[in-house]
Amino acid sequence: MxxxxxxxxxDFIVKVGVNVNPGQYFLIxxxxxxxxxxxxxxxxxxxxGAKDVIVRxxxxxxxRIRYENAAEETLAATMPYELRSWLDYAEAxxxxxxxxxxxxxxxxxxxLDGAKINRANTARAKALKPWTEYTMNDRLQWCVxxxxxxxxxxxxxxxxxxEQAVEKLWQLIFDACRVTGGDPVGEWKKHIAMLTQxxxxxxxxxxxxxxxxxxxxxxxxxxxxxxxxxxxxxSRSERGIDFIANLPTEEVFTAxxxxxVNGVVKGTRPYAYNGQLIKGFSVxxxxxxxxxxxxEENDALLAELLATDEGACHIGEVALVPKESPIRATGVLxxxxxxxxxxxxxxxxxxxxxxxxxxxxDLSREQLLTMGVNDSAxxxxxxxxxxxxxxxxxxxxxxxxxxxxxxSWAF
Amino acid sequence: MxxxxxxxxxDFIVKVGVNVNPGQYFLIxxxxxxxxxxxxxxxxxxxxGAKDVIVRxxxxxxxRIRYENAAEETLAATMPYELRSWLDYAEAxxxxxxxxxxxxxxxxxxxLDGAKINRANTARAKALKPWTEYTMNDRLQWCVxxxxxxxxxxxxxxxxxxEQAVEKLWQLIFDACRVTGGDPVGEWKKHIAMLTQxxxxxxxxxxxxxxxxxxxxxxxxxxxxxxxxxxxxxSRSERGIDFIANLPTEEVFTAxxxxxVNGVVKGTRPYAYNGQLIKGFSVxxxxxxxxxxxxEENDALLAELLATDEGACHIGEVALVPKESPIRATGVLxxxxxxxxxxxxxxxxxxxxxxxxxxxxDLSREQLLTMGVNDSAxxxxxxxxxxxxxxxxxxxxxxxxxxxxxxSWAF
Numbered sequence: 001m002x003x004x005x006x007x008x009x010x011d012f013i014v015k016v017g018v019n020v021n022p023g024q025y026f027l028i029x030x031x032x033x034x035x036x037x038x039x040x041x042x043x044x045x046x047x048x049g050a051k052d053v054i055v056r057x058x059x060x061x062x063x064r065i066r067y068e069n070a071a072e073e074t075l076a077a078t079m080p081y082e083l084r085s086w087l088d089y090a091e092a093x094x095x096x097x098x099x100x101x102x103x104x105x106x107x108x109x110x111x112l113d114g115a116k117i118n119r120a121n122t123a124r125a126k127a128l129k130p131w132t133e134y135t136m137n138d139r140l141q142w143c144v145x146x147x148x149x150x151x152x153x154x155x156x157x158x159x160x161x162x163e164q165a166v167e168k169l170w171q172l173i174f175d176a177c178r179v180t181g182g183d184p185v186g187e188w189k190k191h192i193a194m195l196t197q198x199x200x201x202x203x204x205x206x207x208x209x210x211x212x213x214x215x216x217x218x219x220x221x222x223x224x225x226x227x228x229x230x231x232x233x234x235s236r237s238e239r240g241i242d243f244i245a246n247l248p249t250e251e252v253f254t255a256x257x258x259x260x261v262n263g264v265v266k267g268t269r270p271y272a273y274n275g276q277l278i279k280g281f282s283v284x285x286x287x288x289x290x291x292x293x294x295x296e297e298n299d300a301l302l303a304e305l306l307a308t309d310e311g312a313c314h315i316g317e318v319a320l321v322p323k324e325s326p327i328r329a330t331g332v333l334x335x336x337x338x339x340x341x342x343x344x345x346x347x348x349x350x351x352x353x354x355x356x357x358x359x360x361x362d363l364s365r366e367q368l369l370t371m372g373v374n375d376s377a378x379x380x381x382x383x384x385x386x387x388x389x390x391x392x393x394x395x396x397x398x399x400x401x402x403x404x405x406x407x408s409w410a411f
Numbered sequence: 412m413x414x415x416x417x418x419x420x421x422d423f424i425v426k427v428g429v430n431v432n433p434g435q436y437f438l439i440x441x442x443x444x445x446x447x448x449x450x451x452x453x454x455x456x457x458x459x460g461a462k463d464v465i466v467r468x469x470x471x472x473x474x475r476i477r478y479e480n481a482a483e484e485t486l487a488a489t490m491p492y493e494l495r496s497w498l499d500y501a502e503a504x505x506x507x508x509x510x511x512x513x514x515x516x517x518x519x520x521x522x523l524d525g526a527k528i529n530r531a532n533t534a535r536a537k538a539l540k541p542w543t544e545y546t547m548n549d550r551l552q553w554c555v556x557x558x559x560x561x562x563x564x565x566x567x568x569x570x571x572x573x574e575q576a577v578e579k580l581w582q583l584i585f586d587a588c589r590v591t592g593g594d595p596v597g598e599w600k601k602h603i604a605m606l607t608q609x610x611x612x613x614x615x616x617x618x619x620x621x622x623x624x625x626x627x628x629x630x631x632x633x634x635x636x637x638x639x640x641x642x643x644x645x646s647r648s649e650r651g652i653d654f655i656a657n658l659p660t661e662e663v664f665t666a667x668x669x670x671x672v673n674g675v676v677k678g679t680r681p682y683a684y685n686g687q688l689i690k691g692f693s694v695x696x697x698x699x700x701x702x703x704x705x706x707e708e709n710d711a712l713l714a715e716l717l718a719t720d721e722g723a724c725h726i727g728e729v730a731l732v733p734k735e736s737p738i739r740a741t742g743v744l745x746x747x748x749x750x751x752x753x754x755x756x757x758x759x760x761x762x763x764x765x766x767x768x769x770x771x772x773d774l775s776r777e778q779l780l781t782m783g784v785n786d787s788a789x790x791x792x793x794x795x796x797x798x799x800x801x802x803x804x805x806x807x808x809x810x811x812x813x814x815x816x817x818x819s820w821a822f
Contacts, residue, residue: 032468035443039473046480053477057443057468062450066464069457079499084492 001170005179010037012177012184012247013099014044017143019243022049023094027086031103032059034147041099051094060108060151060275067112067120075120078127086131090140095239097141098134103149106335109275114301117274122308125377136379137354137361138235141243146173146338155335176248176327176339188244195232198320199252201411202230205401207393209260210318212345214386216266220285222318222347223260225372227358230254235355248327250342253319255356257372259288261315265347267295269333269340269383277335278302281382288314290349305349311376316352321345321385323407337381345385345404350376412581416590421448423588423595423658424510425455428554430654433460434505438497442514443470445558452510462505471519471562471686478523478531486531489538497542501551506650508552509545514560517746520686525712528685533719536788547790548765548772549646552654557584557749566746587659587738587750599655606643609731610663612822613641616812618804620671621729623756625797627677631696633729633758634671636783638769641665646766659738661753664730666767668783670699672726676758678706680744680751680794688746689713692793699725701760716760722787727763732756732796734818748792756796756815761787 020026026045030038035057042053066075089096109117125132135142148169150162157165174180178187209223232252235245267281280296290313295302306313321344327334328343352373354360360368365375391404402410431437437456441449446468453464477486500507520528536543546553559580561573568576585591589598620634643663646656678692691707701724706713717724732755738745739754763784765771771779776786802815813821 032443032446035470035473039470039476042473042476043480046476052481052485055470055473057470059446059450059466059468062446062453062466065450065453065457069454070463074463079496081492081495081499085490085496088490088492 005174009179010040011044013145014041015048017244017247018097018099018141019241020045020048020050020097021241023051025089025096026050026053027096027098028055030055030057030101032057033149034101034103037147060105067117072116072120076123078124083128083131090134100144102144102146102338103152105151106155106272114274114276115304118304122377139238141237141241142245144338145247172330192233195252199230199232205393206396208396209394211392214389216386218266218384220263220265223257225255225257225357228254229356229358231356248342250325251319251321253317255352255373256315256318258314258374261285261288265384267382268344268386271382272335273305276301308378309376311374312350312378314374315347316350316374317348319346322409340383341381344383345389346381346383348379348381350378350380416585420590421451422455424556425452426459428655428658429508429510429552430652431456431459431461431508432652434462436500436507437461437464438507438509439466441466441468441512443468444560445512445514448558471516478528483527483531487534489535494539494542501545511555513555513557513749514563516562517566517683525685525687526715529715533788550649552648552652553656555749556658583741603644606663610641610643616804617807619807620805622803625800627797629677629795631674631676634668636666636668636768639665640767640769642767659753661736662730662732664728666763666784667726667729669725669785672696672699676795678793679755679797682793683746684716687712719789720787722785723761723789725785726758727761727785728759730757733820751794752792755794756800757792757794759790759792761789761791
């Protein structure tokens with residue numbers, strides 16, 4: 001790949017995406033096969049004044065060996081030090097910030113017992129919740145950004161030799177992340193301004209609910225949580241530091257009310273969950289709860305996902321993404337939530353973000369629940385936006401407003 | 412490299428070297444660039460019945476970035492969770508065992524401030540001592556084994572292209588570890604029997620001291636600690652599980668008395684310390700303490716090493732390795748302590764092994780000190796064996812015995 005763009009990309013992720021501030025601990029999760037990129041991010045972190053950079057390497061092939069060989073109770077367990085291995089930094093005087101480098105193979109765990117993996121990961125997620133709340137609540141700056149793993153690239157471009165697939169995926173990532181033109185900082189300023197304008201208008205409308213429909217059969221009314229706030233692109237940490245939680249990001253999103261969703265949604269893109277793909281799903285909601293579901297591929301895994309815990313069959317996020325999204329424009333199916341969720345409108349099964357209701361960061365999970373913000377050990381985005389999606393908003397004053405027409409912003 | 416030998420090697424390391432037992436946590440430290448070998452060891456660990464395998468990846472290039480950029484006080488610090496990240500496993504009901512996969516570049520940190528790195532690492536070593544005592548005391552099974560890192564291989568074979576250098580180093584490692592013949596288990600059984608025979612004879616002699624001399628100027632008398640016991644190859648953990656702490660290993664070793672070393676020793680091989688090479692050193696001892704030292708290269712680093720703490724200028728180990736060692740027979744300088752220390756007699760600056768005095772495992776560091784076993788945050792082996800080394804033993808009954816003549820076992 002283009003070394004200059006690679007450096008620009010790493011710098012942008014670290015200095016604008018995470019926005020590492022002087023004196024902070026910079027925590028990086030990095031796939032083993034992307035070590036070189038992890039080093040570039042570490043360097044950029046020190047340039048930005050990080051007190052220290054802690055890179056934790058992970059490896060899906062090794063994780064697969066563990067899933068295949070270790071007992072479920074072992075996989076589900078958490079050693080006491082594990083939670084502390086994050087909180088020791090998050091609670092330090094200068095605080096911490098976090099980057100997750102995503103190169104996941106969407107089928108890393110194909111053929112394994114998905115239910116077992118789901119149960120184990122859910123148990124671990126619960127034990128580590130005091131840490132994940134730091135990101136879910138935007139208590140600290142965090143960012144998820146992608147690097148083309150070899151298995152992932154080969155899945156996206158199965159017809160190409162691996163090296164070429166990786167090269168091509170690099171190019172697409174640079175495109176989708178507005179790096180190719182050589183001025184990501186400038187381009188993102190414009191992009192953030194556009195998303196901010198959309199979310200400000202949505203907030204001014206003070207919506208009661210949004211209604212999605214498309215020719216594929218989606219027909220659902222999603223009531224919003226009390227005090228729902230539309231968010232987009234830019235986030236701000238507890239310490240008042242701006243960051244971009246997802247690179248790329250094309251969405252404007254808010255909190256649905258967990259008991260006020262009714263109708264049918266059809267999945268429009270395959271969805272990778274725990275290293276396996278769910279394709280062609282259909283879900284029916286009644287009073288916020290999934291009462292029927294099916295999938296053309298991996299329906300059992302979808303059932304597992306929805307049965308994870310009490311909140312997993314309710315939704316915690318609704319997000320608007322127009323069909324002009326540069327990610328959709330690539331015409332490529334990425335098999336990666338980070339990209340595919342930014343190619344189409346989506347909803348998320350599981351926990352909502354406290355930041356998507358007014359003052360939510362200062363509320364307990366119990367208080368958030370009474371406002372309608374869902375809770376769960378999972379947060380899984382699934383794509384429901386189609387070429388022809390129409391979204392209509394119902395304002396609290398009784399007016400209706402056109403939000404999407406034919407898959408694009410209508411205002 | 413030969414895939415079949417690679418698998419034999421990984422299996423041998425895990426099932427004989429570490430001797431992973433059913434129900435144990437198997438902790439692996441693995442360089443990022445050797446991830447594939449780490450996976451092979453993880454698989455072998457599960458085959459041996461490990462409850463779980465925890466692989467921690469490290470990367471010297473990243474470590475170099477940290478050494479270059481982080482403040483000394485940050486590098487020297489330890490977060491509370493770090494010690495627990497080991498002890499949580501070591502203290503678990505089934506216990507733990509540990510493999511360190513060594514692919515170190517001997518000059519990974521060339522040109523950096525060696526004194527700063529030494530101080531930082533020493534401070535960390537002190538904080539992590541409750542964990543390292545598990546290996547120093549053989550409380551659990553542990554093993555250090557090597558895999559050819561690219562930078563390391565290129566240093567050993569500077570005239571070869573990297574891939575060829577790696578290939579050649581693999582072959583040497585297989586040779587040195589008695590894997591090439593296809594029957595490491597059988598060959599090691601014979602090898603361990605031979606080393607056991609040597610150490611048993613040395614123990615029967617009940618030695619007061621050993622005297623080393625060679626034409627290069629080495630002329631030193633090393634008094635042994637009270638109750639000194641010669642050890643070799645095979646070790647046994649607190650739980651009674653046999654293991655081989657170093658692969659390869661050619662040495663028979665014991666505890667010198669920290670105040671009873673007098674004379675001069677000359678280094679016979681370069682020594683890599685904290686990623687930098689010390690060459691051509693000379694050290695003079697008086698009553699166990701280094702009173703003069705010099706080195707043709709990196710004398711300042713040697714001075715740093717010796718000034719690490721009070722015990723760093725005393726020795727904690729003396730080891731006998733004949734010139735017939737297969738590692739010496741390769742004629743190659745490995746720039747790796749794991750190999751070079753097994754090519755020549757050596758001594759170690761710093762801490763002694765409690766297991767090298769009678770009942771030492773059950774004694775406190777204070778009790779060990781009174782017996783003459785040295786203590787320090789470091790343990791650094793340096794090679795002093797020459798082609799013509801003579802070693803003479805003085806028995807407690809006043810007899811002298813020939814131990815080495817012309818660099819070889821004399822009995």
